[in-house]
Amino acid sequence: MSRKKAVKGKGSCSKSPKASPSSSGRSGKSLTAAASPSSGLVYPSRPSISNSGEFYDIAFKVMLVGDSGVGKTCLLVRFKDGAFLAGSFISTVGIDFRNKVMTIDAVKVKLQIWDTAGQERFRSVTHAYYRDAHALLLLYDVTNKASFDNIRAWLTEIHEYAQQNVVVMLLGNKVRQLEFGVPFMETSAKSGLNVELAFTAVAKELKHRTMKEPDQPKFELQQYVDKEMRAVGCCRS
Ligand SMILES: Nc1nc2c(ncn2[C@@H]2O[C@H](COP(=O)(O)OP(=O)(O)OP(=O)(O)O)[C@@H](O)[C@H]2O)c(=O)[nH]1
Numbered sequence: 028m029s030r031k032k033a034v035k036g037k038g039s040c041s042k043s044p045k046a047s048p049s050s051s052g053r054s055g056k057s058l059t060a061a062a063s064p065s066s067g068l069v070y071p072s073r074p075s076i077s078n079s080g081e082f083y084d085i086a087f088k089v090m091l092v093g094d095s096g097v098g099k100t101c102l103l104v105r106f107k108d109g110a111f112l113a114g115s116f117i118s119t120v121g122i123d124f125r126n127k128v129m130t131i132d133a134v135k136v137k138l139q140i141w142d143t144a145g146q147e148r149f150r151s152v153t154h155a156y157y158r159d160a161h162a163l164l165l166l167y168d169v170t171n172k173a174s175f176d177n178i179r180a181w182l183t184e185i186h187e188y189a190q191q192n193v194v195v196m197l198l199g200n201k202v203r204q205l206e207f208g209v210p211f212m213e214t215s216a217k218s219g220l221n222v223e224l225a226f227t228a229v230a231k232e233l234k235h236r237t238m239k240e241p242d243q244p245k246f247e248l249q250q251y252v253d254k255e256m257r258a259v260g261c262c263r264s
């Protein structure tokens with residue numbers, strides 16, 4: 028299988044407005060070029076020159092959808108650049124994309140990730156891109172009930188505009204928002220998700236408080252939970 032180089036898109040997390048498909052900027056140009064193959068799936072046959080210079084074997088289009096403010100742009104920036112740009116919220120205008128090449132089972136997989144505007148007024152723009160998407164990440168904000176209540180409406184749109192076999196994943200974002208000033212984690216009594224961990228973490232905290240050794244570092248409950256979740260790939264049942 029021959030390899031192709033990935034072409035860079037751009038994006039930012041609440042930093043600058045995104046280009047709409049009609050814009051003439053760099054993003055707008057990338058968008059036109061990337062949107063053209065109707066199958067969406069790309070099996071490159073020969074290498075080509077690009078900005079990012081990364082080779083890949085196979086490419087997929089992934090779309091981020093969900094209410095405005097749930098954190099789609101931030102999630103993409105975190106995934107692409109490993110950074111969280113906190114600060115004033117600037118809503119995405121239209122649609123934009125960024126590429127990331129990952130190695131999955133020794134295969135270089137390029138994800139072309141489309142960051143859509145959650146605002147209602149851009150819906151007709153984003154609908155046009157659903158058809159080519161191989162996967163949709165549907166986000167809600169765990170601190171915003173309305174964004175969760177709207178999931179059903181988003182799924183209706185997805186069923187209407189996306190391909191039938193599109194991969195859909197629901198993501199509850201902002202789980203580290205500690206606005207109540209207490210450690211936080213998500214659990215599921217039904218699946219068992221994180222249940223063991225929740226009780227273990229509390230037991231550890233209590234034990235450390237009770238049996239405090241003077242030269243031992245302070246036990247940080249949230250840090251422990253984060254570390255354990257990372258160690259098991261986030262989810263334990
Ligand atoms: N605490 C916390 N804040 C977040 C998180 N993700 C995003 N935010 C904040 O939420 C706000 C909205 O984030 P965006 O990523 O711009 O939201 P969006 O879904 O792209 O919104 P639209 O572009 O309007 O559709 C910003 O102020 C971010 O800093 C998170 O995981 N935790």
Ligand SMILES: [Mg+2]
Binds near residue numbers: 099100118142
């Ligand atoms: Mg955005």
